[in-house]
Amino acid sequence: xxxxxxxxxxxxxxxxxxxxxxxxxxxxxxxxxxxxxxxxxxxxxxxxxxxxxxxxxxxxxxxxxxxxxxxxxxxxxxxxxxxxxxxxxxxxxxxxxxxxxxxxx
Amino acid sequence: xxxxxxxxxxxxxxxxxxxxxxxxxxxxxxxxxxxxxxxxxxxxxxxxxxxxxxxxxxxxxxxxxxxxxxxxxxxxxxxxxxxxxxxxxxxxxxxxxxxxxxxxxxxxxxxxxxxxxxxxxxxxxxxxxxxxxxxxxxxxxxxxxxxxxxxxxxxxxxxxxxxxxxxxxxxxxxxxxxxxxxxxxxxx
Numbered sequence: 001x002x003x004x005x006x007x008x009x010x011x012x013x014x015x016x017x018x019x020x021x022x023x024x025x026x027x028x029x030x031x032x033x034x035x036x037x038x039x040x041x042x043x044x045x046x047x048x049x050x051x052x053x054x055x056x057x058x059x060x061x062x063x064x065x066x067x068x069x070x071x072x073x074x075x076x077x078x079x080x081x082x083x084x085x086x087x088x089x090x091x092x093x094x095x096x097x098x099x100x101x102x103x104x105x
Numbered sequence: 106x107x108x109x110x111x112x113x114x115x116x117x118x119x120x121x122x123x124x125x126x127x128x129x130x131x132x133x134x135x136x137x138x139x140x141x142x143x144x145x146x147x148x149x150x151x152x153x154x155x156x157x158x159x160x161x162x163x164x165x166x167x168x169x170x171x172x173x174x175x176x177x178x179x180x181x182x183x184x185x186x187x188x189x190x191x192x193x194x195x196x197x198x199x200x201x202x203x204x205x206x207x208x209x210x211x212x213x214x215x216x217x218x219x220x221x222x223x224x225x226x227x228x229x230x231x232x233x234x235x236x237x238x239x240x241x242x243x244x245x246x247x248x249x250x251x252x253x254x255x256x257x258x259x260x261x262x263x264x265x266x267x268x269x270x271x272x273x274x275x276x277x278x279x280x281x282x283x284x285x286x287x288x289x290x291x292x293x
Contacts, residue, residue, distance in 0.1 A: 005200060020113035023171055026128035027120055033131070 114172045114179075122169055126236035129165040130156055133237070157241050165237045166227050173226060174219040181215030182208070210287070217284040225273040245269055 001009075034052055036045025056062055117125070132138050135154040143149040155161035185208065193203045231250040234242075243251075245265055252262030 008200065016110055019171065019175075020110055022168060023113050023117050025132065026125040026168065027117055029128035029131055030120065030124055033128075 111179075114175050117168075118172055122230075122232045123236070125169055126165060126233050129161070129168065129237060133161045133164070157238050159238070159242070162234055162237050165233050166230060169230070169233055170223045170226050173222040177218040177222065178212060178215040181212050185211050213284040213287060217280050220280045221277040224276045228273055228276075229269050 032045065035048050035050065037047040037049035037051060038045045133155040134140070135152050135156075137155075139155060140149070140152045144152055155164065189211070190203050190207050193207050198206070229246045230244075231246050234244050234247050235250070246269060249262050249265040249269065252258045252265065256262075
């Protein structure tokens with residue numbers, strides 16, 4: 001490996017790590033807030049606690065909502081899988097005008 | 106390591122836009138992490154808020170839509186035969202030349218779908234601008250949302266939605282045409 005290749009590889013990894021950190025930032029904030037003890041939306045939380053989880057656990061809204069989410073997501077994924085596969089086959093194999101918008105010709 | 110990177114692309118997709126926009130509200134506040142970091146680095150003299158600014162909206166939007174650019178490009182790059190760049194290397198092409206004449210033209214379809222995805226989503230985003238810049242500025246999409254949700258003026262909403270649609274279609278068609286012209290020389 002030449003020096004240029006090593007440098008560019010290092011740059012690629014730094015950029016990838018920075019992008020991953022950028023993508024994960026809102027998730028980390030959300031997790032931190034959910035485990036915080038503060039009653040207002042703030043970061044960093046004054047102390048760590050699981051009080052919001054305990055409150056959600058005690059809530060009667062949790063289980064119906066969770067079940068609806070899982071059911072809808074599951075059915076939608078199955079539907080999208082079938083329709084998406086058929087659609088992708090049609091786009092790649094089909095012979096109709098506009099079937100291959102990105103064909104290099 | 107690669108699996109970890111891929112996870113960091115997929116995982117944010119499972120968190121709702123509302124949650125992410127609120128998370129950015131905390132980060133972009135005057136006493137938020139970004140402001141504190143920029144002051145500590147000496148780039149800013151005093152803490153400023155990025156929340157309710159256009160820069161903040163761009164940061165939030167780029168964050169929400171980044172996976173939709175990465176995934177199509179990733180899918181295409183994975184399928185490129187590595188022997189092609191190796192062949193170019195044996196023929197004496199420099200790394201830059203290999204990238205520009207082999208990898209980039211073969212990646213164009215992925216780039217075009219990425220642009221189409223991200224631009225259409227970004228031009229029509231409603232939740233992120235509502236929560237990050239509020240009522241300070243209107244984007245055409247928040248105007249559309251307001252027309253439907255608050256003003257109950259469906260005709261205004263439909264009209265602005267059609268304008269957005271035309272813009273999105275123009276960008277998709279334009280980037281496809283550009284990709285075809287650029288890719289036409291390298292591959293056939």
